[in-house]
Amino acid sequence: MRLHLLFTSNIFLAILAHFQISKSGVFTHSISNVYPAEFVKVSGTEFLQNNKTWKPVGFNTYLLIEQAAELPHGSFHAIYSDSFGKNEILKQFEQAILLNFTCVRTWLYSINSNYPLFLEDGVYDERLLGALDWIIVVARAHGLKLILSFTDFWPESGGISSLILLSRKFLELSPDHSEQYGRSSFFTDQNYFSLYIRHVEHILLRKSKITGTRYCDESTVMAWELMVSLFLTTFKFLHLFIQNEPRCRLCSEGILQKWIWNAAKAVKSLDKRHLLTVGEEGFYASTKNYVNPAKWASDTGQNFISDHIFTEIDYASSHLWTDNWNLFSAWSRKHVKNDSFNFSKTWIEEHSSDSLNILQKPFVLSEYGSTGFGNRNNIIGSLVTTEDQRQTKVSRFYSEVHTALLQNRNGALFWIWHNENLKYLPSYQDEYGIFVSDNVFDRLRNYSQVLRS
Numbered sequence: 001m002r003l004h005l006l007f008t009s010n011i012f013l014a015i016l017a018h019f020q021i022s023k024s025g026v027f028t029h030s031i032s033n034v035y036p037a038e039f040v041k042v043s044g045t046e047f048l049q050n051n052k053t054w055k056p057v058g059f060n061t062y063l064l065i066e067q068a069a070e071l072p073h074g075s076f077h078a079i080y081s082d083s084f085g086k087n088e089i090l091k092q093f094e095q096a097i098l099l100n101f102t103c104v105r106t107w108l109y110s111i112n113s114n115y116p117l118f119l120e121d122g123v124y125d126e127r128l129l130g131a132l133d134w135i136i137v138v139a140r141a142h143g144l145k146l147i148l149s150f151t152d153f154w155p156e157s158g159g160i161s162s163l164i165l166l167s168r169k170f171l172e173l174s175p176d177h178s179e180q181y182g183r184s185s186f187f188t189d190q191n192y193f194s195l196y197i198r199h200v201e202h203i204l205l206r207k208s209k210i211t212g213t214r215y216c217d218e219s220t221v222m223a224w225e226l227m228v229s230l231f232l233t234t235f236k237f238l239h240l241f242i243q244n245e246p247r248c249r250l251c252s253e254g255i256l257q258k259w260i261w262n263a264a265k266a267v268k269s270l271d272k273r274h275l276l277t278v279g280e281e282g283f284y285a286s287t288k289n290y291v292n293p294a295k296w297a298s299d300t301g302q303n304f305i306s307d308h309i310f311t312e313i314d315y316a317s318s319h320l321w322t323d324n325w326n327l328f329s330a331w332s333r334k335h336v337k338n339d340s341f342n343f344s345k346t347w348i349e350e351h352s353s354d355s356l357n358i359l360q361k362p363f364v365l366s367e368y369g370s371t372g373f374g375n376r377n378n379i380i381g382s383l384v385t386t387e388d389q390r391q392t393k394v395s396r397f398y399s400e401v402h403t404a405l406l407q408n409r410n411g412a413l414f415w416i417w418h419n420e421n422l423k424y425l426p427s428y429q430d431e432y433g434i435f436v437s438d439n440v441f442d443r444l445r446n447y448s449q450v451l452r453s
């Protein structure tokens with residue numbers, strides 16, 4: 001009953017928000033007092049909200065901002081115009097609260113290269129940031145918290161590369177400071193650090209056009225991540241050389257840690273209220289190589305424990321990408337043999353235990369997903385696997401992961417919940433997508449309940 005009332009008023013607020021922003025772009029209703037939601041805090045190894053134990057349980061979606069911006073040419077050739085995109089979000093959030101999800105992790109930029117976040121030096125696409133204003137209002141109305149990442153290493157959209165390319169004037173760099181140079185020296189060149197901080201400042205100090213609240217004062221945001229991880233779908237071999245998150249391949253030890261610490265201090269000097277984490281996969285340095293998917297992982301510059309040890313980093317998080325990581329493991333295929341289950345279990349147990357016992361911080365598995373046919377680029381596997389088999393395997397993956405997560409009551413956000421319309425688009429290609437109409441989704445229904453307990 002309570003849930004029902006909450007649900008109804010949420011929908012009303014969300015629709016109100018939707019209506020007012022799409023009609024006039026100005027919000028007259030003061031939504032900030034409707035849900036006097038508090039900032040999520042950390043106490044020991046737990047998250048608290050309103051002084052009660054709270055856990056981030058939910059999903060990832062990188063499409064939210066394109067949907068909210070109602071882009072006419074979205075990713076996978078989806079059309080989000082004429083309120084369709086916004087309505088999809090409202091539907092998804094309504095389902096999310098019925099499932100008792102508490103949290104959504106999403107991007108504050110579009111991954112669609114037709115719609116870059118940065119238009120020119122220091123100029124951001126207001127369509128996208130305006131869409132983010134709307135997402136925040138609607139998330140708040142549904143009682144959902146957001147995890148947002150400042151940037152990533154994708155070449156287009158909101159990534160560091162595009163920022164570097166557009167900011168030559170600000171950086172006063174000569175033409176030989178190419179994108180390639182920028183990517184490889186990002187964590188060591190002070191110019192790039194200033195650029196990163198200028199971007200972070202732009203986001204934190206932005207005032208919502210709907211509520212007038214600065215992002216740094218917006219309690220709907222549970223946490224910021226310094227940099228997100230995503231894998232590029234380029235030529236396989238290139239994966240090894242492309243940095244797409246706090247990675248510093250073959251860097252000498254300590255470089256990435258120094259960058260994380262400096263970035264974290266800078267973020268906290270602007271915003272003391274929000275939680276902060278790194279956003280990395282969580283590889284270990286060679287001392288704990290046995291947890292890594294393969295040898296290459298210990299050369300990324302990451303070191304899960306020392307990356308999260310700073311007081312400015314409030315909680316630890318890692319990702320679990322068995323299907324992607326096996327790509328690199330031609331010389332180390334031990335995990336492939338058993339559908340990666342053993343690997344997943346150890347991965348979660350070690351990260352969880354290091355977070356809770358050594359770092360003494362909460363742990364969140366902020367990305368985990370499976371294709372259901374093993375290796376992501378396993379073309380034969382994907383051809384011979386029926387949809388039923390795939391879903392059974394994905395269900396089993398989720399089930400194993402959730403069992404492992406439960407041991408230590410960690411938070412978790414699965415990868416990735418897409419809206420139903422994509423499922424039927426011929427151009428849709430995301431081996432990780434999960435739809436409400438999938439059997440797999442029922443498992444998630446079940447486990448969200450378990451994870452929250």
Ligand SMILES: *[C@@H]1O[C@H](CO)[C@@H](O)[C@H](O)[C@H]1NC(C)=O
Nearest residue numbers: 038043048049050051052053
């Ligand atoms: C929060 O909870 C603790 C322990 O239950 C209690 O001692 C404290 O007074 C509470 N603080 C507030 C602000 O309610």
Ligand SMILES: *[C@@H]1O[C@H](CO)[C@@H](O)[C@H](O)[C@H]1NC(C)=O
Nearest residue numbers: 334335336337338341342343
């Ligand atoms: C997986 O774990 C089980 C139980 O711990 C063990 O018996 C089995 O040998 C492991 N399999 C692989 C491929 O490591």
Ligand SMILES: *[C@@H]1O[C@H](CO)[C@@H](O)[C@H](O)[C@H]1NC(C)=O
Nearest residue numbers: 442443445446447448449450
């Ligand atoms: C999952 O759902 C089924 C059917 O709704 C229920 O019988 C079962 O107890 C649930 N399992 C858990 C672990 O909650």
Ligand SMILES: *[C@@H]1O[C@H](CO)[C@@H](O)[C@H](O)[C@H]1NC(C)=O
Nearest residue numbers: 003098099100445448449450
């Ligand atoms: C959501 O939480 C309510 C209240 O605790 C519970 O009754 C309901 O079964 C939960 N729903 C799901 C899908 O977990």
Ligand SMILES: CC(=O)N[C@H]1CO[C@H](CO)[C@@H](O)[C@@H]1O
Nearest residue numbers: 337338339340341342345400
């Ligand atoms: C051959 C083998 O080790 N199979 C195991 C794979 O993992 C599942 C789940 O942990 C076990 O049930 C199998 O026995």
